[in-house]
Amino acid sequence: MSGSTVPAPPGVSLRTVLASIAGLWTCYFVLVTIRAWIGLELQGELLWRRALVCLAGMAITFVLWLILRLADRRSLGFQIGLALVLAIPASLAIAKLNIFAFAEVQETVESKIAERRGYSIRRDASGNIVIEAPAVPGPDVDGPLGPDNAGRAKVVLPTESDAGRQWLPVLELAIGRYFLLLSWAALYLALSAVGRAREAERREARFRSAARAAELRSLRYQVNPHFLFNAFNSLSALVMTGKGERAEEMIQRLSSFYRHSLAEDPTGDVELADEIALQRDYLAIEAVRFPKRLKTVIELPEELAHLHVPGMILQPLVENSVKYAVAPVARPVTIVISAREEYGRLVLTVADDGPGGAEVGSPGFGIGLANVRDRIEARFGPDATLVSGPFEGGYRSELRLPMVQDD
Numbered sequence: 001m002s003g004s005t006v007p008a009p010p011g012v013s014l015r016t017v018l019a020s021i022a023g024l025w026t027c028y029f030v031l032v033t034i035r036a037w038i039g040l041e042l043q044g045e046l047l048w049r050r051a052l053v054c055l056a057g058m059a060i061t062f063v064l065w066l067i068l069r070l071a072d073r074r075s076l077g078f079q080i081g082l083a084l085v086l087a088i089p090a091s092l093a094i095a096k097l098n099i100f101a102f103a104e105v106q107e108t109v110e111s112k113i114a115e116r117r118g119y120s121i122r123r124d125a126s127g128n129i130v131i132e133a134p135a136v137p138g139p140d141v142d143g144p145l146g147p148d149n150a151g152r153a154k155v156v157l158p159t160e161s162d163a164g165r166q167w168l169p170v171l172e173l174a175i176g177r178y179f180l181l182l183s184w185a186a187l188y189l190a191l192s193a194v195g196r197a198r199e200a201e202r203r204e205a206r207f208r209s210a211a212r213a214a215e216l217r218s219l220r221y222q223v224n225p226h227f228l229f230n231a232f233n234s235l236s237a238l239v240m241t242g243k244g245e246r247a248e249e250m251i252q253r254l255s256s257f258y259r260h261s262l263a264e265d266p267t268g269d270v271e272l273a274d275e276i277a278l279q280r281d282y283l284a285i286e287a288v289r290f291p292k293r294l295k296t297v298i299e300l301p302e303e304l305a306h307l308h309v310p311g312m313i314l315q316p317l318v319e320n321s322v323k324y325a326v327a328p329v330a331r332p333v334t335i336v337i338s339a340r341e342e343y344g345r346l347v348l349t350v351a352d353d354g355p356g357g358a359e360v361g362s363p364g365f366g367i368g369l370a371n372v373r374d375r376i377e378a379r380f381g382p383d384a385t386l387v388s389g390p391f392e393g394g395y396r397s398e399l400r401l402p403m404v405q406d407d
Contacts, residue, residue, distance in 0.1 A: 012191045020191070021061045024184050025054045049101045056097050057177070060090050061184055068185065072192065079192075083185035087178050094181075095173035234289045250288040257281040269308035269379075269404060272339060272346075276300050279318050279337060286322050294326050299338035307346055308404040310379050316368030317350040317388075317397045325354020325395060346403045351396035369397070376401065 029050060036046060064086055071079050231254055238247040257278065276298060283296045318335065326333045333354045340347050369388055376384040380402055388397040 012188060012195055016191060017065050017188070018062075020184065020187055021058050021065070024061070024180070024187075025058050028057075028180065029054045046102075053094070053098050053101050057094050060093055061181065064090050064181065064185070065188065068188065076189065076193070079189055083182065083189070087181040087185065088174075090181055091174040091178035092170065094177045095170045098173055098177075099169060231285060234286075238288070246288050246291075250285055253281060253285045253288070257285060268311065270311045271305065271406075272307045272309050272348075273300065273305035275309055275311065275314060276305075276337065276339075278312065279314050282315065282318060283322075283335065286326070290322075290326050293329070293332050294322070295332055295334040297334060297336040297338075299336065299340075301339065301341075304339050304341060304346065306406060308406060309346070309348070309401060310375055313372060313375060313399070314348065314350060316371050317399075320368045320397075321350060321352040321354065321395070325352040329354060341403070342400075344403065346399075346401045348399040348401065349396060351391075351394060353394040355395075372397075372399070 032050060033047065036050075064083075067086055068079065068083060071082050074082075231250075235247055235250055235254070238244075238250060280296075280298065283294065287294050287296075314337065318337065321333075321335045325335070333352055336349070336351045338349045338351075340349075369386065373386045376386060376399065383402050385400045386397065387400075389395070
């Protein structure tokens with residue numbers, strides 16, 4: 001679209017780039033210095049010149065990065081080709097700077113090396129290179145030696161005027177610098193690939209989190225309309241039978257229940273103590289409908305009250321007990337909500353001593369259990385289970401959840 005912008009791909013941070021460039025050239029400086037320290041003199045003169053060349057190399061490598069980062073959106077093959085091409089002028093520039101920096105001491109260093117090996121190197125008045133060394137007598141020695149060179153041989157190398165020959169030292173140095181720059185470019189491209197992979201993982205994690213939140217929100221919102229429908233039916237029955245005081249009490253308790261339930265994040269967890277308190281409110285509402293039949297027992301150890309569970313996770317289970325254990329019978333029915341720790345897991349149980357699940361096949365019963373099962377699977381994956389079924393003397397649903405502490 002015309003107004004949209006393409007987000008820049010994740011790249012290597014400036015701090016990491018600077019650290020990699022500094023690390024590369026520092027290692028080069030240290031290794032070359034150690035190598036040159038063995039057998040060479042004038043280290044003071046060489047050291048600061050070498051440091052100057054390394055600083056220039058860092059600057060040129062940084063410019064190389066500025067150009068490479070423009071290709072972050074392109075394919076890896078394009079970036080590799082670009083690095084191969086850009087490293088050529090960069091390495092030539094570094095080699096040229098290297099020769100320029102060491103030009104003043106080059107002849108002195110070569111002379112020192114020659115003296116140690118028993119020969120000398122100098123330039124004559126014409127600029128030719130003169131190499132003198134002890135002569136080895138033999139048939140290959142041409143002509144007598146002059147009086148000033150008794151016992152020595154002399155080689156005169158004319159000054160190179162060919163431009164191509166003058167570039168040979170630059171090319172020789174540039175080859176080594178070329179592979180040095182390619183090593184850094186390979187490191188940079190590898191870091192870029194890792195950064196893109198990590199960003200892709202973070203995006204995938206965000207998408208998964210958003211999908212899970214949407215699923216949890218949808219499942220949570222399934223609970224409220226079902227309960228509200230039943231509550232309004234009960235409220236209507238109370239009004240039609242002239243039980244105004246009980247209807248008013250039910251409205252107040254219903255208001256309190258929704259004030260607490262709607263204030264919670266639909267995708268978040270709540271303390272177990274708050275979840276149990278919400279179920280107390282719900283059972284108090286239902287007690288208005290069944291004042292003589294509904295009995296309630298709550299068992300919540302104090303040490304477990306601070307643990308976190310999905311909000312309203314017990315609501316469908318408690319509602320099933322009311323609908324299928326209390327409503328169908330004329331005798332008192334006790335609903336027990338309990339919590340305990342077992343093998344490092346939180347076990348929540350909703351049980352009743354009603355008909356024992358005789359109406360399990362009813363449509364509403366399966367929807368409630370499916371909702372709870374889907375919610376804990378979306379929240380905890382395979383780490384949570386729900387087991388539900390009749391037992392001798394009633395019906396029981398048991399949740400086993402991870403013990404989630406407050407962050």
